[in-house]
Amino acid sequence: MPKKTATQQISRVARPRLYEQLVEQLMDFIESAQLGPGDTLPAERDLAERLGVSRATLAQALVALEVLGVIDVQHGTGAVLVYRPNVPSVLKGLREHRSRLPEIVEARSTLEVKLAELAAARRTDEDMQAIDKALDAMAEEVASGAKGAHGDELFHQAITAAAHSGVLAQLMTFIAEMILETRLESLGQPGRPEQSLASHRKIADAIRAQDSEAAAAAMLDHITLVSDVALLK
Template sequence: MAVARGLDRVERPRLYEQVVERLLDHVIEGQLRPGDRLPPERDLAERLGVSRATVAQALVALEVLGVIDVQHGNGAVLLYRPSSAAVLRGLREHADRLPDIVDARIAVETRLAALAAARRTPEDLAAVESALEVMAEDIARGGRGLEGDELFHAAVTAAAHSAVLARLMAQISDLVRETRIESLSQEGRPERSLESHRAIARAIRDQDPDEASQAMVEHLHLVSDVAVLKPE
């Protein structure tokens, strides 16, 4: 027998979700087109009567869904104009799958780190170190280190010399991007992430699989500490 769902508990939209709706209203009412910029974060916070942290979380959510591109020094640039309903549905789906993405990363990337420590070549180490430099330079300029983070994990994957695990990482790359943007947009997170990357790199350089695996676990637990998974 089918169970009636008409009186299911109603979920109250979180504050950042309400801000997302208002931002989408602004896009429509202002007739913004792809390539147009949204107002600065500080202005949005003042106009909407919310904290900058809430505005930042709303912008991160839109970036994760590919609605905007947040560029250091240029602000948020509109990529396309979606419907509010589609975005809100996407936000809920993103929040629901985020813990599963982290679980998948822990299962695969901890093994990759261990294998990288056991199998890395001098060329692999050079790629790992280069990724760290890219991330550090971007953070020093005020960026989030997104490109360097992606390069680092790709370098660790390559250093493991496991075609099957590399294929698994390629298959979940879009999902990993969600956790990357979500995590590195947290205040102070780029610097902490860089330090945990360096710990992984040291273990790989020292050819210590157990330490590399543990360092990766700790890093991925850091990645999972994001605002969207915390109660308001």
């Protein structure tokens, strides 16, 4: 058997994903600008121009850093640096986050579809009021230009409560932090807050009509929608 040449034996090194490259650039910028915890990053338009990327690409990298807790993106204020980690630890965190996403989606599609089905069958008038209040809260956030993350969280909490299943509620509490990752990731996609709100309204309408089958189907459609994120493409 002929021996392999040295060139043949060298395995191809995977090219870093674009968002990973951009995160490295962002960390380098933070370092060179000597930004510290509590400092605000430049506006997205300015930062995109400095880094030579589109605002859409930059937004995806900022969402990833927000998920990792490196920055806190506040509507009307911008991205505020929470802490300044080293680049290797950030990239490691990003890869771990990306690998977790499919399993988090799998768990949500299992638990929340059943919760929606049960909520339609068991909800009280008080439960419905809580669901509607959460919808109103998210609508106000989205109308103001925010992502609607708080209203989104309230909505899913209201659905869980309306199902009146203590064990399922405990399971949802157990994965709450992981769901937060998917929530931030999803609502960071262009146009997604408005799409998510419309999807929530369909779920609420089915629960209001006490149609368990329609509620489960609407929730499954919703989980499919919010699982469509750039990080997994």
